[in-house]
Amino acid sequence: MRRVECVVVGGGLAGLAVAGRLGRLTGRDYSREAVRARGRLLHRDGFRRVMDEMFRFGPGVYDLADEQTTLCRCEEVTVGEALAAIREGAAHVNEVKAWTRVGMGRCQGTHELITNPKFGAYSKVGHDQVAGIETPDDSTVRVRLKEPFAPFMTAWGDTYIVPAHILEGAADPNTHEFNTKSPVGTGPFRFGSRVAGDHLVLLANAGYHGAAPALDRVIFKYIPDLTVLYTQFKAGAVDVTGLQGISAEFYAEAKSLPGVTVHLHYTPAVEYVYVNHGNPKFKELAVRQALYHAMDKRAIIDQVYYGLPKAVEGYLPATSWAYNAELPRHDYNPDRAKAILDEAGWKPGPDGIRAKGGLRLSFSNATTAGNKLREQTQALLQQNWRAIGVDMQINNMPAAVIWGEFYVKSKFETLLVGIQASVGDDPDCLNRIHSKYIAAKTGSGRNVSQYENPQVDRLLEDGVREIDRAKRRAIYQKLQEVIRADLAYLPIFSYVRIEGVKQGIVNYRPNPYTQVNNWNMHEWGWRA
Amino acid sequence: MRQYLARRVLQAAVVLGLVSLAGFSLLHLAPGGPAAIYAMSPTMAAEDLDRITRELGLDRPLHVQYLSWARGFLTGNWGRSYRDGRLVLEVITDRVPATTVLMLSAFTVAVLLGLAAGIVSAVRQYSLFDHLATSLAMVALSIPTFWLGLMGIYVFAILLRVLPPGNIGTVGADFSLPDRLWHLVLPAGTLGVVMVATWSRYTRASMLEVIRADYIRTAHAKGVAGGAVIFKHALKNALIPLVTLAGLQLPLVFSGALVTETIFTWPGMGRLFVDSIGYRDYPVLMGLLMFTALLVVLGNLVADLVYGAIDPRVRLA
Numbered sequence: 155m156r157r158v159e160c161v162v163v164g165g166g167l168a169g170l171a172v173a174g175r176l177g178r179l180t181g182r183d184y185s186r187e188a189v190r191a192r193g194r195l196l197h198r199d200g201f202r203r204v205m206d207e208m209f210r211f212g213p214g215v216y217d218l219a220d221e222q223t224t225l226c227r228c229e230e231v232t233v234g235e236a237l238a239a240i241r242e243g244a245a246h247v248n249e250v251k252a253w254t255r256v257g258m259g260r261c262q263g264t265h266e267l268i269t270n271p272k273f274g275a276y277s278k279v280g281h282d283q284v285a286g287i288e289t290p291d292d293s294t295v296r297v298r299l300k301e302p303f304a305p306f307m308t309a310w311g312d313t314y315i316v317p318a319h320i321l322e323g324a325a326d327p328n329t330h331e332f333n334t335k336s337p338v339g340t341g342p343f344r345f346g347s348r349v350a351g352d353h354l355v356l357l358a359n360a361g362y363h364g365a366a367p368a369l370d371r372v373i374f375k376y377i378p379d380l381t382v383l384y385t386q387f388k389a390g391a392v393d394v395t396g397l398q399g400i401s402a403e404f405y406a407e408a409k410s411l412p413g414v415t416v417h418l419h420y421t422p423a424v425e426y427v428y429v430n431h432g433n434p435k436f437k438e439l440a441v442r443q444a445l446y447h448a449m450d451k452r453a454i455i456d457q458v459y460y461g462l463p464k465a466v467e468g469y470l471p472a473t474s475w476a477y478n479a480e481l482p483r484h485d486y487n488p489d490r491a492k493a494i495l496d497e498a499g500w501k502p503g504p505d506g507i508r509a510k511g512g513l514r515l516s517f518s519n520a521t522t523a524g525n526k527l528r529e530q531t532q533a534l535l536q537q538n539w540r541a542i543g544v545d546m547q548i549n550n551m552p553a554a555v556i557w558g559e560f561y562v563k564s565k566f567e568t569l570l571v572g573i574q575a576s577v578g579d580d581p582d583c584l585n586r587i588h589s590k591y592i593a594a595k596t597g598s599g600r601n602v603s604q605y606e607n608p609q610v611d612r613l614l615e616d617g618v619r620e621i622d623r624a625k626r627r628a629i630y631q632k633l634q635e636v637i638r639a640d641l642a643y644l645p646i647f648s649y650v651r652i653e654g655v656k657q658g659i660v661n662y663r664p665n666p667y668t669q670v671n672n673w674n675m676h677e678w679g680w681r682a
Numbered sequence: 683m684r685q686y687l688a689r690r691v692l693q694a695a696v697v698l699g700l701v702s703l704a705g706f707s708l709l710h711l712a713p714g715g716p717a718a719i720y721a722m723s724p725t726m727a728a729e730d731l732d733r734i735t736r737e738l739g740l741d742r743p744l745h746v747q748y749l750s751w752a753r754g755f756l757t758g759n760w761g762r763s764y765r766d767g768r769l770v771l772e773v774i775t776d777r778v779p780a781t782t783v784l785m786l787s788a789f790t791v792a793v794l795l796g797l798a799a800g801i802v803s804a805v806r807q808y809s810l811f812d813h814l815a816t817s818l819a820m821v822a823l824s825i826p827t828f829w830l831g832l833m834g835i836y837v838f839a840i841l842l843r844v845l846p847p848g849n850i851g852t853v854g855a856d857f858s859l860p861d862r863l864w865h866l867v868l869p870a871g872t873l874g875v876v877m878v879a880t881w882s883r884y885t886r887a888s889m890l891e892v893i894r895a896d897y898i899r900t901a902h903a904k905g906v907a908g909g910a911v912i913f914k915h916a917l918k919n920a921l922i923p924l925v926t927l928a929g930l931q932l933p934l935v936f937s938g939a940l941v942t943e944t945i946f947t948w949p950g951m952g953r954l955f956v957d958s959i960g961y962r963d964y965p966v967l968m969g970l971l972m973f974t975a976l977l978v979v980l981g982n983l984v985a986d987l988v989y990g991a992i993d994p995r996v997r998l999a
Contacts, residue, residue: 326767329762329767330767334768349776350768350773351949351954351957352850373854376947382848382947385835385839386849388840389846391847391849552714553714554962555713556714558715562731
């Protein structure tokens with residue numbers, strides 16, 4: 155127990171030592187100043203010395219403590235637990251505190267932060283279901299949920315623990331310098347330095363509890379332009395292309411580059427045309443079926459995306475354990491589309507555009523302005539649909555506009571959008587398609603297409619309540635079948651991620667369920 | 683002189699006020715807003731979005747927001763970036779050195795080469811050199827910077843592998859001057875090419891005008907040596923209009939080159955601006971806007987003062 159002033163003096167002492175080592179202070183100056191500082195410390199530290207004297211441990215107290223002795227009553231940490239932490243590698247009293255919470259109180263810092271309404275966490279999935287967290291022993295965390303929620307483990311797999319002792323007392327956890335300047339953690343790498351918007355340096359963490367990483371240092375370079383990223387990769391300045399990787403148009407060339415390996419794998423994101431079910435034009439299944447039949451998927455995939463993505467019928471990628479491979483295959487058939495519309499009573503008007511009961515089949519389609527591939531896709535769709543008497547106008551907006559209220563509050567007619575509906579590798583998509591999650595109506599959720607189907611709602615609810623994987627698989631296969639039959643969305647293809655890796659890097663293993671493929675970076679290394 | 687300065691400073695204050703007002707209104711009237719970044723998160727509830735908007739103060743009437751921003755700006759509190767919560771001043775000053783190095787080197791190269799080419803072109807008007815310089819300048823002015831930059835990368839970094847394809851220094855290496863200079867060649871060269879063209883054209887025009895003046899003929903008639911006439915009599919006077927050009931280009935030096943910095947992944951202010959627009963990061967954008975406006979005003983003031991110093995016909999009062 156020391157007074158605040160002592161810390162200041164202590165800091166001064168450290169500064170003197172640094173100056174001495176650097177040769178900015180002569181030895182004599184250093185000892186004179188240091189003696190003075192130590193004097194001040196003794197003077198100010200009086201309180202501590204008195205306390206120490208008064209509450210001195212009697213002789214032999216340490217010998218009385220055994221593994222079962224409680225060291226910290228609030229947190230119920232025993233001597234044994236603290237010693238175990240030290241054996242596992244805690245090198246400093248602060249690390250023991252961080253590991254065992256000895257003398258800390260309230261251990262759910264990360265969870266509390268995520269559920270803090272003032273904190274802008276990227277995702278709160280699962281955390282809103284937590285009823286309580288217990289730590290029965292030093293290597294177990296037990297989480298109790300309010301009700302069964304099967305995707306919970308996946309959601310927590312994507313949660314990163316932050317130090318409560320730093321953020322607990324922060325006035326505003328959003329702007330705390332932990333986020334930008336001084337992050338700490340217990341992973342294989344530790345924070346080195348960061349130049350905002352340019353790069354981030356990670357250094358191997360010597361105190362890591364697992365096997366030491368093979369790389370001493372990893373640099374994340376921030377290159378927002380994909381063409382620039384590719385040229386730098388080609389020139390050898392980039393070893394691994396992260397995030398969006400290599401654009402489809404460079405794939406053929408990239409494969410032929412010497413000294414690099416190009417990985418191609420499907421991601422859980424699917425490109426869709428979203429129709430707004432709140433709009434009377436799209437209420438009828440016949441209209442959605444006709445739009446789907448008239449869509450020339452092959453042309454979109456081959457002509458716009460260089461034949462790389464894979465046509466899909468559902469919201470899950472083929473790699474998912476719940477993927478339903480039996481869904482009816484899309485059939486490009488404009489004549490069938492016309493017949494369906496004729497039958498449903500949508501007759502072409504004098505301008506060639508079909509109408510029924512005063513409602514014209516004319517609508518707008520929106521996507522992010524400047525996304526060249528999507529703009530080309532729109533042009534193809536426009537032609538496809540025009541051929542069956544449906545008029546589509548293009549209404550694109552910058553990202554900062556379209557993905558705000560326009561999207562969340564379902565103000566679009568149709569949307570061209572790429573979405574990962576599932577949570578990690580869990581097939582749950584409650585938030586995207588359950589009728590309770592229509593933000594325009596209920597205030598929360600991302601069911602922006604305003605799709606409502608009681609059967610789908612029920613399946614989704616059963617899916618998260620069921621823990622047995624075989625039973626869940628049956629539920630989600632049924633769900634995919636129902637969504638496909640009802641054409642809740644018009645799916646186009648499953649995205650591919652193209653990643654370039656310099657030869658010589660070992661243990662690079664793509665995992666489609668992570669945002670960036672550095673999930674096993676601690677295993678990467680350079681071939682000797 | 684003091685009165686003149688006081689008047690100019692007052693004018694500058696008014697200009698900056700108007701710039702901030704116009705910039706602020708335009709930024710906020712443009713559709714979309716910073717909340718769209720948060721809206722990308724699949725589980726962000728609509729009420730949370732409303733709360734974030736409220737906390738950022740974006741639900742207040744525009745004039746209230748402006749006044750609160752202006753009060754902060756005048757007291758040195760430029761706000762925090764919406765993207766990572768850092769102080770705006772810190773975000774901007776972080777980027778100043780990279781841009782300054784890049785632009786000053788491009789500027790220096792451009793002025794030296796441009797002046798030389800312009801003088802030779804003017805003295806030897808309609809010579810082969812003049813024709814060549816004129817056509818090359820037209821080509822350089824017409825080429826888009828991004829194309830020139832990408833070609834530079836393709837030829838020197840990918841085909842010949844003699845220059846790095848971008849970045850301010852070797853990624854991960856410690857600071858070293860040769861390394862920095864080596865990385866500077868392509869971006870500064872790309873920017874310099876366009877500037878050289880401008881400077882050589884201006885110098886040529888200005889020199890031609892002066893060379894035909896009576897006092898130059900007089901100097902020649904008095905028997906002053908050719909070189910002395912050009913450098914002592916003609917160049918001195920021809921430089922006067924170029925001071926204006928320098929004054930106008932100076933702010934560019936600091937605001938950075940959006941395209942060049944993007945192509946060469948140069949961590950400067952131009953790229954900061956582009957990134958911040960995408961995020962509708964209002965505080966950073968306003969900070970950059972005011973910073974640039976301040977430099978424009980200063981650049982012009984300095985140019986006018988230099989004018990007064992080098993041109994006896996101009997009296998500042």
